[in-house]
Amino acid sequence: MKDQKLGKILIIDDNEDLLKAAKIFLKRHFEQVDTESNPGLIPILMVNEQYDVILLDMNFTKDVSSGQEGFYWLDRILTIDSSAVVVLITAYGDVTTAVKAIKEGATDFVLKPWENEKLLATLHAALKLRKSKIEVIQLKDQQQQLLQDMDRKFKDIIGQSASMQKVFETIDRVAATDANVLILGENGTGKELVARAIHRNSKRHREAFVGVDLGSITSSLFESELFGHKKGAFTDAKEDRAGRFEQANKGTLFLDEIGNIPLTLQAKLLATLQNREVTRVGTNKSIPVNIRLVSATNMALHSMVHENSFRQDLLYRLNTIEITLPPLRERQEDIPLLANHFIDIYSKKYNKDIRKAGEALIKRMQKYHWPGNIRELQHSIERAVIMSKHSVLQPEDLFTQNHILPEKQDEMVSLEHLNIEDVEKILIRKALQKHNGHITRAAEELGLTRSSLYRRLERYGL
Numbered sequence: 465m466k467d468q469k470l471g472k473i474l475i476i477d478d479n480e481d482l483l484k485a486a487k488i489f490l491k492r493h494f495e496q497v498d499t500e501s502n503p504g505l506i507p508i509l510m511v512n513e514q515y516d517v518i519l520l521d522m523n524f525t526k527d528v529s530s531g532q533e534g535f536y537w538l539d540r541i542l543t544i545d546s547s548a549v550v551v552l553i554t555a556y557g558d559v560t561t562a563v564k565a566i567k568e569g570a571t572d573f574v575l576k577p578w579e580n581e582k583l584l585a586t587l588h589a590a591l592k593l594r595k596s597k598i599e600v601i602q603l604k605d606q607q608q609q610l611l612q613d614m615d616r617k618f619k620d621i622i623g624q625s626a627s628m629q630k631v632f633e634t635i636d637r638v639a640a641t642d643a644n645v646l647i648l649g650e651n652g653t654g655k656e657l658v659a660r661a662i663h664r665n666s667k668r669h670r671e672a673f674v675g676v677d678l679g680s681i682t683s684s685l686f687e688s689e690l691f692g693h694k695k696g697a698f699t700d701a702k703e704d705r706a707g708r709f710e711q712a713n714k715g716t717l718f719l720d721e722i723g724n725i726p727l728t729l730q731a732k733l734l735a736t737l738q739n740r741e742v743t744r745v746g747t748n749k750s751i752p753v754n755i756r757l758v759s760a761t762n763m764a765l766h767s768m769v770h771e772n773s774f775r776q777d778l779l780y781r782l783n784t785i786e787i788t789l790p791p792l793r794e795r796q797e798d799i800p801l802l803a804n805h806f807i808d809i810y811s812k813k814y815n816k817d818i819r820k821a822g823e824a825l826i827k828r829m830q831k832y833h834w835p836g837n838i839r840e841l842q843h844s845i846e847r848a849v850i851m852s853k854h855s856v857l858q859p860e861d862l863f864t865q866n867h868i869l870p871e872k873q874d875e876m877v878s879l880e881h882l883n884i885e886d887v888e889k890i891l892i893r894k895a896l897q898k899h900n901g902h903i904t905r906a907a908e909e910l911g912l913t914r915s916s917l918y919r920r921l922e923r924y925g926l
């Protein structure tokens with residue numbers, strides 16, 4: 465198979481003979497070779513074509529050999545396209561100018577008169593560089609896009625109820641301070657959303673927001689996850705590793721499910737917060753850290769202090785400011801807003817033409833208990849949008865599906881009509897209701913680990 469010719473080259477030189485010869489030779493190796501003797505046309509040429517490599521002479525005016533013109537045009541080219549790859553054509557013996565040009569942003573230089581093979585090798589290397597520069601730009605764009613999407617995703621905290629307005633006011637007042645914030649609330653009430661909003665509105669918003677879900681880390685890994693470790697500190701410590709505290713340096717550390725932190729580690733966490741330094745597992749050296757701490761839990765931390773399963777001094781460190789998120793069933797006026805917000809999102813996502821939730825559905829939703837709070841509402845709406853044939857969602861779009869079961873016992877379908885999955889869903893829902901959405905206790909009652917209960921909640925959209 466014949467090699468495919470790649471690369472668009474622009475040559476700028478006032479010597480027409482040189483341009484002609486170079487074009488004839490290079491056309492055999494590259495996709496496109498344009499030549500121009502007037503450097504003043506560079507900006508227009510660059511607008512009309514995306515050149516991969518620009519071969520640029522240093523001197524254009526007769527009898528001038530200072531290279532000043534070359535530097536001027538090099539600067540213009542890089543201003544127009546900071547990822548342009550410029551190879552300079554310099555006179556034999558003028559290595560000082562060439563070195564200076566590279567410092568100013570040129571990629572390489574070729575000496576005049578050149579040997580064709582050397583020129584070819586230089587241009588191929590330059591082309592490779594251009595390709596990787598473009599890849600880097602594309603990756604950066606993608607990352608930017610992802611960050612923007614994330615930002616948008618977490619920007620919309622919906623809520624007009626008095627209790628949510630109070631939450632917004634508190635976020636406004638505390639975000640700019642460095643005060644530690646403890647967010648309390650049942651599962652799915654938006655604790656992480658609020659933590660991110662605090663970070664986004666703080667002085668640290670350009671730095672990292674590092675979240676750790678303490679509910680999903682096994683207790684043996686707690687310490688190394690938070691504080692890091694030295695290679696060899698324990699069997700699986702294959703290399704030195706920074707913990708989440710260090711990763712969040714200068715930014716915000718979000719400790720989710722803080723109620724899960726074992727008593728033995730609570731003292732170390734307290735010392736870290738007091739001294740503002742961490743000690744990696746397996747070392748004695750303290751590393752200073754500068755973090756803003758936001759923590760969250762669905763557990764009753766204050767009662768845990770009374771039961772001696774959570775240290776009071778640690779609680780006082782965490783809750784300089786306390787924000788309690790109300791469960792969804794206690795702010796029914798937000799239900800229509802939330803439902804229509806998610807209908808909008810999922811109609812777009814799944815390309816459906818669903819306008820809103822009908823009145824009967826809203827009424828039905830306002831009577832429902834929502835043990836999984838907004839997460840449950842969100843998942844139910846997503847499923848209803850996918851399945852519904854109506855342009856205005858009706859009660860049966862949400863409430864006849866297996867995943868949302870009637871709350872009242874007498875509305876329940878008898879066991880003989882259910883399969884194992886249905887029964888599992890009923891049991892999980894009952895356990896969650898009994899323990900007020902408290903995952904650890906519900907998991908204990910069901911004989912499941914927290915993570916396998918989480919997996920089921922995710923699978924069933926509970």
Ligand SMILES: Nc1ncnc2c1ncn2[C@@H]1O[C@H](COP(=O)(O)OP(=O)(O)OP(=O)(O)O)[C@@H](O)[C@H]1O
Pocket residue numbers: 617620621622623649650651652653654655656657658720762838839842
């Ligand atoms: N007020 C709100 N407006 C819009 N979406 C919300 C709101 N509150 C929560 N959500 C959405 O509900 C889902 C659950 O929210 P989030 O993860 O913040 O809850 P959580 O309290 O941290 O849950 P968990 O206790 O299970 O960790 C997310 O998809 C979030 O975007």
